[in-house]
Amino acid sequence: MIWNKPSGARVTATFVLSMFVGMCKAQGPAQTPLTVHLLEGNVSWVEGGGGNSGVIVGDRGVIVVDAKITAAAGKELLDDIAKITPKPVDTVILTHSDGDHVNGLAAFPDAVTVIAQENNKKEQERAIATGARNPPPANHLPTRVITKNDDHLTIDGISFELLHWGPAHTSGDLVVYLPKQKIVFTGDIITNRPDPLIHLEKNGSSEGWIQTAKGIAALDAATFIPGHGPAETKADVASYVAHAEAKRAQIKELVNQGKSLEEIKAAVGDAPRPQGGGPSFASFTDVVYRELTKK
Numbered sequence: 628m629i630w631n632k633p634s635g636a637r638v639t640a641t642f643v644l645s646m647f648v649g650m651c652k653a654q655g656p657a658q659t660p661l662t663v664h665l666l667e668g669n670v671s672w673v674e675g676g677g678g679n680s681g682v683i684v685g686d687r688g689v690i691v692v693d694a695k696i697t698a699a700a701g702k703e704l705l706d707d708i709a710k711i712t713p714k715p716v717d718t719v720i721l722t723h724s725d726g727d728h729v730n731g732l733a734a735f736p737d738a739v740t741v742i743a744q745e746n747n748k749k750e751q752e753r754a755i756a757t758g759a760r761n762p763p764p765a766n767h768l769p770t771r772v773i774t775k776n777d778d779h780l781t782i783d784g785i786s787f788e789l790l791h792w793g794p795a796h797t798s799g800d801l802v803v804y805l806p807k808q809k810i811v812f813t814g815d816i817i818t819n820r821p822d823p824l825i826h827l828e829k830n831g832s833s834e835g836w837i838q839t840a841k842g843i844a845a846l847d848a849a850t851f852i853p854g855h856g857p858a859e860t861k862a863d864v865a866s867y868v869a870h871a872e873a874k875r876a877q878i879k880e881l882v883n884q885g886k887s888l889e890e891i892k893a894a895v896g897d898a899p900r901p902q903g904g905g906p907s908f909a910s911f912t913d914v915v916y917r918e919l920t921k922k
């Protein structure tokens with residue numbers, strides 16, 4: 628067990644609950660072990676194996692936010708939860724439809740309730756119907772669809788606010804806010820990338836991203852767990868939003884001046900593509916340029 632004191636005021640206990648699991652697996656490449664970070668008595672976030680996950684222990688069962696990238700990583704998440712509590716995982720809330728947050732559901736119990744924004748379900752159904760690569764598990768499509776922009780739910784005695792401002796990272800984003808604990812799970816609206824990541828192929832929107840990210844920054848919360856990367860403060864989120872808003876305004880100004888995409892990328896200092904063979908997505912500049920020029 629490793630105890631660490633992060634830079635913020637909140638003292639976080641970090642438990643390395645499963646070590647080198649990937650090295651023992653008979654199939655597939657070795658995977659990074661998951662790391663469980665305890666935020667409160669009943670709330671943790673889990674790093675590794677895809678996007679960050681949330682784990683909230685309720686009265687009778689456990690609510691999980693995002694389910695990791697593969698069945699193996701989903702199983703490892705469930706194994707780590709079993710070390711925290713004997714209560715069963717009964718609910719999964721999905722922040723969006725990307726495989727690194729959804730596909731681990733394959734390892735979850737059949738009876739688990741899966742909550743998602745309505746467009747998330749449509750995106751998953753489309754991925755299955757069109758034979759997309761690494762589709763979501765067809766037996767774990769969302770069973771409870773959220774259509775309101777601000778839905779208040781009590782699950783296992785825990786109060787949740789599920790928030791959707793409009794298309795942002797995808798068309799079906801859902802921000803998970805625990806008002807009592809002042810914790811937000813942002814999904815991939817906020818990540819540790821230098822610029823916002825927006826999937827135009829899932830009808831994401833840079834304008835909607837700014838509205839959504841400003842909404843997140845305005846929540847009465849102290850801890851923001853992004854889709855990827857370490858926990859953030861309210862000030863971290865606010866400065867990320869301000870940076871993105873200024874960059875979008877600069878790109879818009881250059882488009883209005885008739886500059887080419889290459890000229891604009893050079894002018895705004897587009898972030899280099901990620902190293903090490905990770906997925907490379909359209910940059911924020913690509914996205915804003917395409918939106919503004921309809922190219």
Ligand SMILES: [Zn+2]
Pocket residue numbers: 723725796815854
């Ligand atoms: Zn994503």
